Amino acid sequence: MGKNPEFVKFDKVDKSYDGKVLVVKDLQLDIAEGEFITMLGPSGSGKTTCLMMLAGFETPTHGEILLDGNIISNIPPHKRGIGMVFQNYALFPHMTVYENLAFPLRVRKVEKDEIDKKVDKALSMVSLNGFETRMPAQLSGGQQQRVAVARALVFDPAVVLMDEPLGALDKNLRESMQYEIKHIHESIGVTVVYVTHDQSEALTMSNRIAVFNDGKVQQLSDPAELYEKPVNSFVAEFIGENNTFNGEVIDIDKNKCKVKLANSEILANPISVKSKGEKTTVSLRPERALINPTDKMDNMFTGKIEEVIYHGDHTRVRLNLLESSEFILKVPNSTSNLELKVTQDIKIGWNSTDARALDPK
């Protein structure tokens, strides 16, 4: 491919605003050329700070950021050639859509004909042809969003940063925009660094996801691995839904361990536990537990239904199981569905490989 796997490189970057607290701690992150990478994390986890350092609006307290092999810490934002889509679009309200898109080209002294061509191309990319003379205030939220994306791409930047660009849109529009941005990325192959706190957005769009918490990257992997194989209890908790059991390891071998809960024992897959006596949090995805399992599963328990919530495509069932009344099951809704009733006792089973024994919460 000839693509640079270290197109953007954060090299041991620290950032502190007040000299007391590190917002970003020893960040080491390589972003490949043409990749769509998402920084995902709760608010205050340092992800937006990383983006701002890359854009040039914040300077790293320590460490270097490299773009295509060049240190960019001393380059002002307007010379970095990085496109950016802001949280609230940041369209210039006193300029038409055309002028907004032409702005980055005009400051680069591009010829008028060339500007027209590029603006036209960028607008057709987001299917907004014919909107050139509109003012931003005359556009709907989704249209403004597309203009913002087109404006960030119109000057062919090497990297495009997106700072929670879909945060202000309603659910349906957000989903369709996710696909649209993903398709644009696939068709022009630009490197995208995307920041969001919405995990489903991150899972849908990205090649790789960096989960941030407490100023550190907790896990950097592709969406499937992130969901299926979280490396610690924060990631497991943050990505998707999760049933957790807190307990102590009482027996361990290579790929199985026995965890003692308050009054019972379960089998789990040892990920971050090494030896007997360690405290652990066992994490299990709700869809991995089955009702009345037919196969032989190594964890089989009986629980009482506490609540049944209808969700359209699936039903969520809250159970009282193993001294916890927060056990969640996801049951797909089909014609052969079981009659689930509150207070009914049901059998639940799961495989120990799906129950990951992680670091204690």
Added chain:
Amino acid sequence: MSSETKQILTTDGIPLEVSLKKAEKKNKIKAFLLVAPLLLFLIITYVFPIGEMFSRSIDDKMITNMLPKTFNEMEKWDGQELPPEEVFAAFYYDFKVLVEKQEHGKLGQRLNKEKNGFNSITKKLFRQVKRKKIDESIGIKEQIMAIHKRWRNVEYWQAIKRTAPPYTMAKYLKGMDMYYAADGSIVQVEEDRRIHRILWLRTLEIALLVTIFCFLMGYPIAHLLATLPMKYSNLLMICVLLPFWTSLLVRTASWMILLQQQGVVNDFFVMIGLVSDDSRPEMMYNKVGTYVAMTQILLPFMVLPLYSVMKTISPSLMRAGKSLGGTPFVAFWKVYFPLTIPGIGAGCLLVFILAIGYYITPALVGGASGTLISNQIAYHMKTTLDWSFASAMGLMLLTGVLVVYWIYNKLVGVDNIKLG
């Protein structure tokens, strides 16, 4: 077509429009009652006094009421040569009534304003009438003419005739250094006596320059206020507002202390060796003092509207401008500045209108070369007691402000003004 012209009816068969009006009537009455006190207040404190000022500024009824018979007879006189006996007789009888009412002095003063020299000849006439020296059975014209030679001068009679209409624009003309010549045409006063025109131009110049100074100083302050973190911006806001809360008189007086020749500023200049001790510059009782003090006093009126507009401009816009490749200057000039125009408009209009009618500060620190038209108005109200002239100039000032507002509306658009 037919469906468009057909009246839409409600289910009860009442036309929709009628029904709507009925439904909204109550709300309209309520809304009107809510604003009624304000409306009344405005009428009493604004519309009525301005109407009163206007009628006072053009009022010339006093003399019309004093000499009713004279003006009646004068209508037949062509105004070219000395008036006929009837006019003299009518004037005499009018004058006699005034003498009885002891109002002849007022007449003399009023006529003296029209033409110099009337005061003494009406006094002479008064003495003759008082002593009953004028024989009403023979020709009155000859007797009056014998009292003083000016009564034989046709110009004086022409002056009386000019005062006949109950309304006059003379005060407005005077405000523009013009007057009615003897033949009724409008002429300018001699060049060395044109004081009002100088004052108007100076007022305009000072108001304009003060507005510009306020803008130049207020814009960065407002920008800082809008962008600094809360704890600093609060402090800065207090610094901006503190003078605002201090009495105008105190602030002006403190400028007098600062700017006088032995004042703080001059001492400082001498100390750093900028000027020598015996050639301290005069910074007060001239235009400099007016500029400095008025700029400082009016600064908050520029800062506050600018601040309120800048506060609404998202900082991400400047960032967007820079990330798209604009240098900080381009991002400021193409993105930030255009968005602050509504605030600039509001601030400039506010400062200009306040400055053009400013009174206390120029009166105290302006000296002779730094006083404005408002000081002249005050002078005529308090010293010469020529209220009608003061009213006329006040209205001219008001008209000027309205013209500025109109021009501004044409250029920027009043809808674009934002005060907060």
